[in-house]
Amino acid sequence: MLRRIKKFFITTGEITQFSARYFREVLFPPYEFQELLKQSFLIGNKSIGLVGSTGFIMGIVLTLQTRPTLVEFGAESWMPSMVGIAIVREIGPVITALICAGKVGSGISAELASMKVTEQIDAMEVSGTNPFKYLVITRVTAATIMLPVLVVFADLVSLIGSAMVEYLKGGVTLQLYFSKVFEYLNYGDLIPSIVKSFFFGFAIAIVSCYKGFNSSKGTEGVGRTANEAVVISSMLVFVLDFIAVLISDIFYDL
Amino acid sequence: MMIQENNFKKPVIEIKDLHKSFGNNHVLRGFDFTLMDGENVALLGKSGSGKSVLIKCIIGLIKIDSGQMRVLGQSMSDMTQKKLNSIRRDVGFLFQGSALYDSMSVRENLEFPMRRHHEKNDDSKTLLVRVEEALDSVGLLHTLDLMPAELSGGMKKRVAIARTLILRPKIILYDEPTGGLDPITGREISHLINKVQEQYKTSALIITHDLACAKITTNRIVILSEGKNYIEGSYGVLEQSSDPVVQEFFKK
Ligand SMILES: Nc1ncnc2c1ncn2[C@@H]1O[C@H](COP(=O)(O)OP(=O)(O)OP(=O)(O)O)[C@@H](O)[C@H]1O
Ligand SMILES: [Mg+2]
Numbered sequence: 001m002l003r004r005i006k007k008f009f010i011t012t013g014e015i016t017q018f019s020a021r022y023f024r025e026v027l028f029p030p031y032e033f034q035e036l037l038k039q040s041f042l043i044g045n046k047s048i049g050l051v052g053s054t055g056f057i058m059g060i061v062l063t064l065q066t067r068p069t070l071v072e073f074g075a076e077s078w079m080p081s082m083v084g085i086a087i088v089r090e091i092g093p094v095i096t097a098l099i100c101a102g103k104v105g106s107g108i109s110a111e112l113a114s115m116k117v118t119e120q121i122d123a124m125e126v127s128g129t130n131p132f133k134y135l136v137i138t139r140v141t142a143a144t145i146m147l148p149v150l151v152v153f154a155d156l157v158s159l160i161g162s163a164m165v166e167y168l169k170g171g172v173t174l175q176l177y178f179s180k181v182f183e184y185l186n187y188g189d190l191i192p193s194i195v196k197s198f199f200f201g202f203a204i205a206i207v208s209c210y211k212g213f214n215s216s217k218g219t220e221g222v223g224r225t226a227n228e229a230v231v232i233s234s235m236l237v238f239v240l241d242f243i244a245v246l247i248s249d250i251f252y253d254l
Numbered sequence: 255m256m257i258q259e260n261n262f263k264k265p266v267i268e269i270k271d272l273h274k275s276f277g278n279n280h281v282l283r284g285f286d287f288t289l290m291d292g293e294n295v296a297l298l299g300k301s302g303s304g305k306s307v308l309i310k311c312i313i314g315l316i317k318i319d320s321g322q323m324r325v326l327g328q329s330m331s332d333m334t335q336k337k338l339n340s341i342r343r344d345v346g347f348l349f350q351g352s353a354l355y356d357s358m359s360v361r362e363n364l365e366f367p368m369r370r371h372h373e374k375n376d377d378s379k380t381l382l383v384r385v386e387e388a389l390d391s392v393g394l395l396h397t398l399d400l401m402p403a404e405l406s407g408g409m410k411k412r413v414a415i416a417r418t419l420i421l422r423p424k425i426i427l428y429d430e431p432t433g434g435l436d437p438i439t440g441r442e443i444s445h446l447i448n449k450v451q452e453q454y455k456t457s458a459l460i461i462t463h464d465l466a467c468a469k470i471t472t473n474r475i476v477i478l479s480e481g482k483n484y485i486e487g488s489y490g491v492l493e494q495s496s497d498p499v500v501q502e503f504f505k506k
Contacts, residue, residue: 111357114356115355115356118351118353118356119349119350119351119353120353120354120355120356122310122315122349122353123347123349123353123355124355124366125315126313126315126342126347127342127366127367127370127371128339128342128343128367128370128371128372129370
């Protein structure tokens, strides 16, 4: 037990150092723009299908489940704004981040771990390339940029799902639904959710890169590395979300 | 014109009293070695004796604890990243497990070191010419657009050799070029190493367990034992040696 706690603190410290190294090196040349573009495309391409379908289903499910309660209170007209706020503020970002932790995080950590084990990272260094810049900075930056994009996409698809239910069950037109959503949704909902998405993206990628980069020897270590990366980054998503809610709560009170 | 060749060869790698340990594991304990220009030397040693660690020290992938090391006349201690890169450009390194980039095709694998070391004429046409030339010299021109996963172990080794050659290095460090291959393919690779040496006038340090390879390729053999250069000599001399450590390597 004591060993575990110790290990937790060591890992936390090392991840912090790893992040510090990111900020130290990200601003200085050489910049790997091509690789950054490629990674951004890969991250988007890899997860957009899953993020879209999950978002759509969440939109439908959420609407179907809250609807009866609201109907009972005669408050169906609140439906779009309530679901809209739930999706934009909480469900969109968290679901997207969790999917990316599973899909992108495991991909990055497994890739880097196997590159490490098979000496591809050393080979890069011999070829006059800084592997941290080429592999880590590009992936972390790409994930930090792409996660908010995916979140906005998930929000939209989710709202469309919810609007469809409203149309079929309550005869609310798409136009009316969305005008209601946007009537109640303001920047105070949108901006914190986008900001926290940046942090989610950064956290997922930095943890996955750290795990991959420091993978222990052996090919069976690759699977374990990916697994740990997913677990840690998913936990981190919840922790960050909690912090984000606390902080934005302070702003609401003002 | 008569007095060149053997007489005035200069050292390309000089190592004096090299020490390297990982925690309590003292891998290299005072290793001395010199590689002359144009020379092929084989390094023999038991598994785990520190052969890979030694050549990784030479290329600066592993930091040495103490000792002196000069590569191509440059001292490797306190070296700037830029200088280190320019040395690495002139020193080819064949990794023990080939270390081809899984996510890139054979062609991209070969282009990578050229793009990265900022070759002067790096428009894609001249790059392709050189990639094809290097692949041709290992007899694998037809694999240009394959992925590493589609190659056999021996083919990977040869592609990796081509990738090592593509920058026309002055020194090549081979880590078990014939390891894990059948004797026939192993012999082919040994002859390939000789061909490369003649064609590009390189010097080479070849780590191997394979005596046939050592016999074909090298002028001199160094045996690494207990972290030191235990003995050196030509294949013929060492083969006749009565020293028990040397005998271990040569007994059938
Ligand atoms: N990065 C490292 N960290 C810690 N120990 C290492 C590291 N690299 C090598 N070692 C240790 O150094 C010793 C020598 O390893 P090395 O890979 O050089 O052996 P080798 O002579 O190349 O063996 P083989 O013929 O099996 O390839 C081993 O005991 C190994 O555990
Ligand atoms: Mg080795």
